[in-house]
Amino acid sequence: MPDARARLDDAQVAAVARYRAGLAPRPDLPPAEEYEDAQGVLVATAADGDLTVVEVPRWEPPSAVVERLHDEGWTDTVAWVGPPPDDVAELPQRLLALLPAAGLPPDSAALSSAAAAWAAVCEGGRDVIVVPVPVSPDAPEAGPEELAAAHGASLLGSRPWSGTARTGGTVVFCTGLSGAGKSTIAARLVELLIEAGRTVTLLDGDEVRHHLSAGLGFSKADRDTNVRRIGWVAAQIAKHGGIAVCAPIAPYAEVRADVRREVEAQAGPGSFVLVHVATSLADCEARDRKGLYARARRGEIPAFTGISDPYETPSDAEVTVETAGRDVDECARQVLAAVLSRPGS
Numbered sequence: 001m002p003d004a005r006a007r008l009d010d011a012q013v014a015a016v017a018r019y020r021a022g023l024a025p026r027p028d029l030p031p032a033e034e035y036e037d038a039q040g041v042l043v044a045t046a047a048d049g050d051l052t053v054v055e056v057p058r059w060e061p062p063s064a065v066v067e068r069l070h071d072e073g074w075t076d077t078v079a080w081v082g083p084p085p086d087d088v089a090e091l092p093q094r095l096l097a098l099l100p101a102a103g104l105p106p107d108s109a110a111l112s113s114a115a116a117a118w119a120a121v122c123e124g125g126r127d128v129i130v131v132p133v134p135v136s137p138d139a140p141e142a143g144p145e146e147l148a149a150a151h152g153a154s155l156l157g158s159r160p161w162s163g164t165a166r167t168g169g170t171v172v173f174c175t176g177l178s179g180a181g182k183s184t185i186a187a188r189l190v191e192l193l194i195e196a197g198r199t200v201t202l203l204d205g206d207e208v209r210h211h212l213s214a215g216l217g218f219s220k221a222d223r224d225t226n227v228r229r230i231g232w233v234a235a236q237i238a239k240h241g242g243i244a245v246c247a248p249i250a251p252y253a254e255v256r257a258d259v260r261r262e263v264e265a266q267a268g269p270g271s272f273v274l275v276h277v278a279t280s281l282a283d284c285e286a287r288d289r290k291g292l293y294a295r296a297r298r299g300e301i302p303a304f305t306g307i308s309d310p311y312e313t314p315s316d317a318e319v320t321v322e323t324a325g326r327d328v329d330e331c332a333r334q335v336l337a338a339v340l341s342r343p344g345s
């Protein structure tokens with residue numbers, strides 16, 4: 001028996017919207033009788049092999065766009081696909097701008113910067129209607145001609161677009177064992193970044209657990225939730241051009257990779273900097289500033305990272321910081337140099 005109701009992710013919802021627009025064949029969806037989007041809105045129903053589209057809230061149907069243009073008195077509409085060309089002088093007075101946005105979150109920084117570029121074109125006295133359309137910017141499922149035709153317009157031109165833009169924001173994600181020096185290096189790094197005139201938010205492991213992740217423990221599931229929450233908040237900060245410095249243990253490679261993906265989706269390629277604070281277990285244990293290792297060795301703290309719980313050493317760190325025999329300032333400056341030297345930072 002198929003599930004009565006299945007939840008579609010953004011990519012699947014975009015595929016349904018393409019199907020409704022006549023831009024793509026019926027998408028392959030998991031077997032179900034009803035499909036909803038991430039907000040629980042009924043998007044489509046399936047019966048006897050037929051898919052009936054009910055409503056796709058995010059994506060305005062081309063027929064509605066055509067109606068809107070008609071109501072506004074537009075005739076012989078011309079369309080441009082993608083962000084505006086460098087030379088806008090040749091653009092007509094009225095223009096429909098279609099922005100391929102499947103796979104981009106509705107508040108994507110890349111999308112808003114493309115829309116802002118079109119708004120600047122309007123300031124020159126032009127009338128431009130911008131419509132996000134459900135095809136992927138980097139590998140469009142339908143060509144510009146087809147998109148324009150679906151919206152009742154003829155194609156004037158198009159500009160290829162990856163749909164990712166560096167917002168200037170960065171997530172510096174420090175990972176390492178308890179006592180490795182993550183908090184200490186992160187705190188000094190924040191001071192140095194502020195001196196360099198940057199806006200910084202510190203999401204320290206210990207502090208996050210008192211607020212954002214209050215109530216979570218140290219099972220794998222709870223650690224994963226904690227780290228994903230930190231990553232989500234950090235991605236929102238970077239999306240708007242800020243720097244987020246994070247310092248959880250983050251012991252699992254898969255979750256760190258998910259956070260990297262989330263951040264780069266929001267703030268553009270290269271916006272995630274993984275810093276492995278690579279102090280050895282022996283050195284962390286010798287420091288044992290909070291007495292936790294001694295307690296863990298006595299069996300008083302179950303599932304303690306490095307002792308009775310795993311730490312997966314990163315193989316994808318942008319920066320590896322050795323702390324043995326080095327002072328904090330030197331380590332923080334090593335990270336600072338790596339962050340500020342990244343293109344687009």
Ligand SMILES: Nc1ncnc2c1ncn2[C@@H]1O[C@H](COP(=O)(O)OS(=O)(=O)O)[C@@H](OP(=O)(O)O)[C@H]1O
Pocket residue numbers: 177178179183205206209218222223224226227247248249250251290292301302303304305309
């Ligand atoms: N079982 C166990 N394992 C590891 N650490 C433990 C544990 N129980 C409590 N603590 C204290 O919690 C701090 C680590 O929390 P994090 O949020 O950074 O961990 S994680 O990323 O969710 O794995 C860690 O702080 P730091 O020393 O600053 O890393 C410890 O003080």
Ligand SMILES: Nc1ncnc2c1ncn2[C@@H]1O[C@H](COP(=O)(O)OP(=O)(O)O)[C@@H](O)[C@H]1O
Pocket residue numbers: 176177178179180181182183184185247287289322323324326327328331
């Ligand atoms: N080069 C270094 N970088 C960071 N911390 C260092 C360094 N050398 C010694 N330490 C000491 O190691 C300890 C690290 O603790 P902390 O920053 O709380 O670690 P974590 O946040 O990784 O648990 C501090 O007492 C700090 O003074």
